Amino acid sequence: MNFDNQGEKEKATISRSISLNDSIITLVNMQKSAEKVLLRRSNSVASKRISRECNWKNLFLMMRLKNFELQARGSTYVFTHAVEHFGEELSEKLPKLWESVFQPLKNFIDPSESGSKVFSIVNTTELLCSLQLLKVICSFINTKLHVELVNILPHLCCCLDHPLSLLRNKAASCLGRLSKVITGETMNVVLDKILGKLGASDNEIQRQGSIEAIACIIDELGLNIVPYIVFLIVPMLGRMSDQNEGVRLLATHCFASLIKLMPLEGGIQNPPKLDPKLLERKEQERLFLDQLMNPKKWNPMLFLYL
Numbered sequence: 001m002n003f004d005n006q007g008e009k010e011k012a013t014i015s016r017s018i019s020l021n022d023s024i025i026t027l028v029n030m031q032k033s034a035e036k037v038l039l040r041r042s043n044s045v046a047s048k049r050i051s052r053e054c055n056w057k058n059l060f061l062m063m064r065l066k067n068f069e070l071q072a073r074g075s076t077y078v079f080t081h082a083v084e085h086f087g088e089e090l091s092e093k094l095p096k097l098w099e100s101v102f103q104p105l106k107n108f109i110d111p112s113e114s115g116s117k118v119f120s121i122v123n124t125t126e127l128l129c130s131l132q133l134l135k136v137i138c139s140f141i142n143t144k145l146h147v148e149l150v151n152i153l154p155h156l157c158c159c160l161d162h163p164l165s166l167l168r169n170k171a172a173s174c175l176g177r178l179s180k181v182i183t184g185e186t187m188n189v190v191l192d193k194i195l196g197k198l199g200a201s202d203n204e205i206q207r208q209g210s211i212e213a214i215a216c217i218i219d220e221l222g223l224n225i226v227p228y229i230v231f232l233i234v235p236m237l238g239r240m241s242d243q244n245e246g247v248r249l250l251a252t253h254c255f256a257s258l259i260k261l262m263p264l265e266g267g268i269q270n271p272p273k274l275d276p277k278l279l280e281r282k283e284q285e286r287l288f289l290d291q292l293m294n295p296k297k298w299n300p301m302l303f304l305y306l
Contacts, residue, residue: 024246025169026212030253079133080140088142101137102148104130111154118158124167131159131170135177149182153189160194160209168209176216183224184273190217191231191278198235204244211239211250218257226261227268230285231278233258 082097083090091098108122138149156178159171175194179186190213197203198210214232218225225232236258239251265286270279 023165024208024212024250025165026172026215027246027250027253076136079137083137083140088144090142090145097133101130101133102152105134105152105155105159109155109158111158119162124164127159128167128170131167131174135170135174138174138177138181141181146182149178150185153178153186154193157189157193160197160213161203161206162209163205165208168205168212172209172213172216175213176220179217180220180224183221184271186217187228187271188273188275188278190214191228192275195231195235198239204247207239207242207244207247211247211254215250215254218254223261223264225258226264227271227274229258229261229265230282230289233262233289234285 079097082094086093104123104126108119108127110118134152141149153175156171156175160168162168162171175186175190179190194210194213197206198214200206200210214236218232233255236251236255239247240255242248242251270282274282
């Protein structure tokens with residue numbers, strides 16, 4: 001039996017299954033994680049019998065996946081320590097690494113265009129590698145080089161509109177990680193551009209990419225999402241009735257995560273880098289939510305205006 005060929009077939013099957021245009025990989029991963037937890041908790045005789053009946057193909061696939069995970073951890077260790085070591089001289093000391101991270105985004109994506117013109121002739125593999133590298137090293141890039149991270153935020157937003165679900169997933173993961181590194185700048189872009197795409201009723205891909213990015217940001221920021229909750233609650237409510245099942249499920253998950261933190265919002269100061277236009281909008285959103293949750297403060301004229 002040729003194990004290499006078998007492994008390649010399994011990898012191809014996995015790749016095809018997660019590259020479908022109508023899938024949201026973050027949601028798929030969440031569902032798989034939930035299934036694994038349930039299996040671990042199950043101590044029934046039936047589950048033990050099934051586990052004994054795992055054939056050698058599944059065992060071989062598990063070994064291959066563990067090998068890939070080990071390689072990924074080793075690569076991550078090397079890249080992060082190199083970036084941290086060279087600091088602000090990273091672009092000079094490791095120019096190839098610097099180009100591999102930022103050049104594909106700039107070469108293949110033009111945020112000033114619209115529709116299909118945004119993406120030029122894209123080398124998908126190169127772009128995916130760029131996004132993966134960015135996610136790994138962005139937290140370790142010296143603060144003096146953060147301006148480069150700010151410059152590529154529009155390019156990452158454009159990636160959320162790509163028909164390939166794997167590319168959308170990588171871009172969403174990068175935005176999630178960047179929300180911890182350059183929080184103010186990232187959230188200004190998210191609230192100004194990505195929330196607008198979330199309401200694109202005629203474009204399912206945009207809604208999928210946007211909700212995936214917001215889910216990643218909520219997961220990465222944790223309690224630090226509190227100052228931005230009022231911007232996100234109402235859009236999540238709207239997407240909970242979306243015609244796409246994946247968008248509905250992920251929006252419901254996001255809403256559940258946000259509503260638990262809502263009582264903390266009143267005592268949090270506004271973020272220092274929040275755009276002045278967004279500050280005004282935040283007050284309107286807070287007033288709307290206050291009346292929505294407290295009938296005693298009901299103002300019919302406000303709802304007619306909205």
